[in-house]
Amino acid sequence: MGKHVSSKSFNNKCLGKKRRRHAQPFETAEIIEFQGKFETERVLPPIKALNPTQASYLDALRVSPQVIVLGPAGTGKTWIAATHAADLYRNRKIDKIILTRPNVPCGRSLGYFPGTIEDKFAPWAAPVIEAIKERMGKAAYEIALKNGDIELLPFEVMRGRSWKNAFVLLDEAQNSTVTEIKTFLTRIGENCTVVINGDVSQCDLEQASGLATAIHLIKSQMLPVPVIQFTRDDIVRSGTCAMWVRAFDEASL
Numbered sequence: 348m349g350k351h352v353s354s355k356s357f358n359n360k361c362l363g364k365k366r367r368r369h370a371q372p373f374e375t376a377e378i379i380e381f382q383g384k385f386e387t388e389r390v391l392p393p394i395k396a397l398n399p400t401q402a403s404y405l406d407a408l409r410v411s412p413q414v415i416v417l418g419p420a421g422t423g424k425t426w427i428a429a430t431h432a433a434d435l436y437r438n439r440k441i442d443k444i445i446l447t448r449p450n451v452p453c454g455r456s457l458g459y460f461p462g463t464i465e466d467k468f469a470p471w472a473a474p475v476i477e478a479i480k481e482r483m484g485k486a487a488y489e490i491a492l493k494n495g496d497i498e499l500l501p502f503e504v505m506r507g508r509s510w511k512n513a514f515v516l517l518d519e520a521q522n523s524t525v526t527e528i529k530t531f532l533t534r535i536g537e538n539c540t541v542v543i544n545g546d547v548s549q550c551d552l553e554q555a556s557g558l559a560t561a562i563h564l565i566k567s568q569m570l571p572v573p574v575i576q577f578t579r580d581d582i583v584r585s586g587t588c589a590m591w592v593r594a595f596d597e598a599s600l
Contacts, residue, residue: 391437391482394430400581401427407573413541415520415562418577419592420546421584425518428542429478432514435540436491437483443513444479444491446472447500447531449523468499475518502527511536520545520558528557548596 396402401423407414408431416424435441448471469476479497480488491497500508502523517523517531520543528543535541543558550556565572579596582589 391434394427394434397423397583398581400575400577401583404575405431407575408540408542411571411573412539413535413543413572414575415543415558415565415572416545416575416577417562418546418575419548419579419582419596421582421588421592422577423581423583424544424577425474425516426478428516428518428544429475430482432516432540433479433482435514436496437487441512441514441538441540442496443510444497445500445510445513445515446475446498446518447502447505447516448472448518449502449520449527468501472499472518475516502531505530505534508534509536510534510539512538514540515542517541517543518545520561521547521550521556522552523557524552525555525557525560528561531557532561 394405396405400418404414404416404424404427408427416428418424432441432444436444476488483491488497515535517528520528522545523531532541543561545558547556547559547562550559562574564570565574579589579593582592
């Protein structure tokens with residue numbers, strides 16, 4: 348007499364076979380999308396301030412729709428902005444992250460470089476992109492970029508645009524002209540968090556800096572926009588970075 352197999356065991360075996368038979372229907376893109384959604388749902392610790400100025404910066408980001416942040420390299424200006432933007436997006440408080448910066452004035456327009464707008468702009472936005480990827484996860488970042496939820500926007504194509512429900516970061520703002528920063532600031536719509544990030548001492552323009560002009564307007568007209576000022580003492584990147592910033596400052600270079 349054959350060995351008795353319970354209906355439960357039989358069903359489990361059949362179910363197991365069914366599962367194995369259908370274990371491979373997912374395309375790679377679907378797997379990546381699933382992983383991206385999983386990474387988006389990760390519970391991450393809050394951004395931790397490493398010094399009092401960073402704490403003031405984070406406080407300003409939480410309560411003000413616009414923040415200007417100034418100071419030397421290595422103080423965390425860009426990293427904090429990008430990580431905060433990723434958190435807003437992950438928590439569905441915004442629909443888009445928009446990254447922009449003026450052209451580095453090396454005598455060549457973006458149009459000279461090959462590829463799409465994003466291809467041309469990506470190397471200049473790399474520090475911001477890496478911080479966002481680190482916070483969101485690479486797969487989730489790629490999906491957001493593909494869906495247009497993360498946008499790399501050169502100044503060359505900004506005119507005529509408007510934004511709402513977005514986090515907008517203007518990096519290296521000291522190299523924007525007065526006209527450019529005016530164009531940028533008048534694109535801002537409802538439910539936007541805007542960070543203008545730069546170091547006035549590193550301006551490469553031969554004309555007035557739009558960042559310096561914006562700061563002057565804030566102070567002279569008492570506009571409700573926090574201005575966070577980092578100094579050499581706030582550098583957290585490395586001792587080597589702090590040493591060179593100090594050396595160039597003391598040499599007035």
